[in-house]
Amino acid sequence: MLDPIKKIFPTFSSELIQEIESNATINSFDADTVIIRTGQYIKNTVLVISGKIKIYRQDENGGEFFMYYLQPGQACAISMICATKNEKSQIMAKVVEDVELVMVPLPLMDKWMMQHRSWYEFVIDTYRSRFEEVLEVIDSIAFRAMDERLEFYLKRHAEVCRCNELKLSHQEIATELNTSREVISRLLKKMEQRGLVNLYRNNIELLIK
Numbered sequence: 001m002l003d004p005i006k007k008i009f010p011t012f013s014s015e016l017i018q019e020i021e022s023n024a025t026i027n028s029f030d031a032d033t034v035i036i037r038t039g040q041y042i043k044n045t046v047l048v049i050s051g052k053i054k055i056y057r058q059d060e061n062g063g064e065f066f067m068y069y070l071q072p073g074q075a076c077a078i079s080m081i082c083a084t085k086n087e088k089s090q091i092m093a094k095v096v097e098d099v100e101l102v103m104v105p106l107p108l109m110d111k112w113m114m115q116h117r118s119w120y121e122f123v124i125d126t127y128r129s130r131f132e133e134v135l136e137v138i139d140s141i142a143f144r145a146m147d148e149r150l151e152f153y154l155k156r157h158a159e160v161c162r163c164n165e166l167k168l169s170h171q172e173i174a175t176e177l178n179t180s181r182e183v184i185s186r187l188l189k190k191m192e193q194r195g196l197v198n199l200y201r202n203n204i205e206l207l208i209k
Contacts, residue, residue, distance in 0.1 A: 028101070030095065031096060041082075042079050044105060045080055051072070051098050053094065069160050083109065150177065169202045
């Protein structure tokens with residue numbers, strides 16, 4: 001277990017990695033698996049070794065509010081906060097691409113904050129990064145029209161996958177932007193006419209940066 005952790009989390013000290021090796025477990029989950037649900041208690045801090053996880057809010061009617069993605073080398077700040085305060089989760093976490101996760105037992109989190117500087121800095125940086133991502137989402141909703149939100153959304157996906165070929169259906173985009181598939185299809189068609197995207201079946205080629 002040591003080698004992938006050293007590679008994915010290069011800032012972790014040798015002592016911290018040894019503690020992770022001794023106390024944490026590695027679990028794998030397939031795509032489409034929901035690993036955190038609204039209302040459940042979180043018992044572990046999750047570190048991503050491989051794959052991708054979508055973090056979002058879900059209303060009582062099943063509507064989604066997309067927040068951010070977790071990728072290798074990252075952890076979920078909101079789940080960390082809920083875990084340390086022994087509060088119920090306010091978010092959903094769904095596997096988008098098959099993942100391998102390091103599961104760190106809750107009691108160790110506070111202990112490592114005091115004993116390992118590299119863990120303390122990782123947690124603080126995680127809070128900061130996720131907070132900035134959530135602010136970007138809020139700004140896009142509060143200050144942008146739907147066409148601008150859609151463009152922001154596509155660019156963000158391209159940044160996450162480091163590619164221009166986005167495997168997204170119109171319905172998936174509509175769900176995450178809390179609008180209808182018809183609206184998304186119409187806006188994507190306009191973007192295609194403007195030379196900003198090429199549209200294929202469940203696949204969008206982004207032509208802008």
